[in-house]
Amino acid sequence: MSIRKKSPWILHYNCGSCNGCDIEILACTGPKYDVERFGIINKGNPKQADILVVTGPVTKRTRARLLRLYMQMPEPKVVVAVGACACTGGVFRHMYNVENGVDRYIPVDVYVPGCAARPENILKGIALALEIWEKKTKDTIEIPTVIKKEYEKIVAKMLMHGQVVDRRKIIYDLVSKYIQRKLETPKCD
Amino acid sequence: MAWILKTIAFLSPIIGGFIYGFERIVRARMQNRQGPPLLQPFYDFVKLLQKRPIQVHSFHSMMGIAFFFATWFALSAFLCGPNILVGLFLHILAMAFFIIGGFSVLSPYSVMGSLREIVHLMAVEPLLILLAVGLFLVTGTWSVEEMFKYPGIPLVYLPLVFIAFVLAIPAILKKSPFDISEAHQEIIGGPEVDYSGFFYEAIYTAKWIEYVFVFAIVFLFTGANWWLGLALSLIVFIFVNALDNSTCRTTFHQMIKFAWFFLLPLAALNIFVLALWRYVL
């Protein structure tokens, strides 16, 4: 479906970045790079967005929100990690308050390097994300990375007992449990 | 004549989609950008069909679809019905579906947006009724079809009503000085915040129909002179977009004050003078 590719809507989330990458993302929507000519709009609403653009290393305060936004986006969806921080932790790597990159929490499809990532690179990253997005359908099941091990264990157990597996429900339950746990104890653990 | 109106009413989602696509280009050009292609709204339409809809609850989704059909029905009643007032009141009913849907979910953005949507109705609808009265005074009929056959130009008799209506268009179409109910950076779209996929599609398309509704009213001001109406709506279109690009959002107090203490008296004065001239002098 090439028509779908012509209207990706973006959700931009800042997981505690230094704002350098966010400004570059905003520069993409300005007159010089003008992403709207490809039909890209910056939608603030996860329920109507297709591409999640994340910047920043995931801080302990933002990780539950990041998961929540990711779960609220309807499939098919892709994630683009913009900036060195979002890819690996960048200059903040191994600090006491960060989680060294987005992919520890949610599956990332495209990594855009650079500190700060240049607008050209971000556009290229989104173009690559669109190709991945085209292959996904509305029945794709995406498993957040944090709960992947638990999820596999539960599914294996259920299959062993011959039960019907409702994958979406298992993921939903695990994530909401995780979010509740993290929101209840917002201090560093 | 009647068949043209019927075709417009039937094809209004498509016509409105083209108007919206054109508007996005015009807005981008005003900001020194290139802008999306003309068919962009339809690409969005196809894309939204391929998304998995996440329903909050079934009543909420049903209200979204009811909003679309009610808006379409209101436009058809407006264009082909016997009375212009029926169309206007059905339009209020359509908004009521949207508002009830917005109130039925827990999201604070949605509830807040619905409250503001009611403020919009309060600000704009009295003006639309006055507009209908003014058109009746000039053309002597309540039927839109007959109004389109009126040989003169109602705009000459109703200049202040027209100005008031043009200044109220941003509130009807949710554009910049008065976009308080769907403030995109503030309450993320207001009542539409919890719709997704197919159900958001209904809301998105209903918005296009509103464009046809507004520009049909602009056409009414020129009677049977359709070319003049086309020129007039083009001017209004450019003006509304320029206003959208160059102003910032007001608060709802300011909007209500502007609508009730400036626009309504303006329209009322025009109608008062016209009625005096028609019936007393």
Ligand code: SF4
């Ligand atoms: S990658 Fe560099 S510019 Fe971007 S958020 Fe991290 S520190 Fe800031």
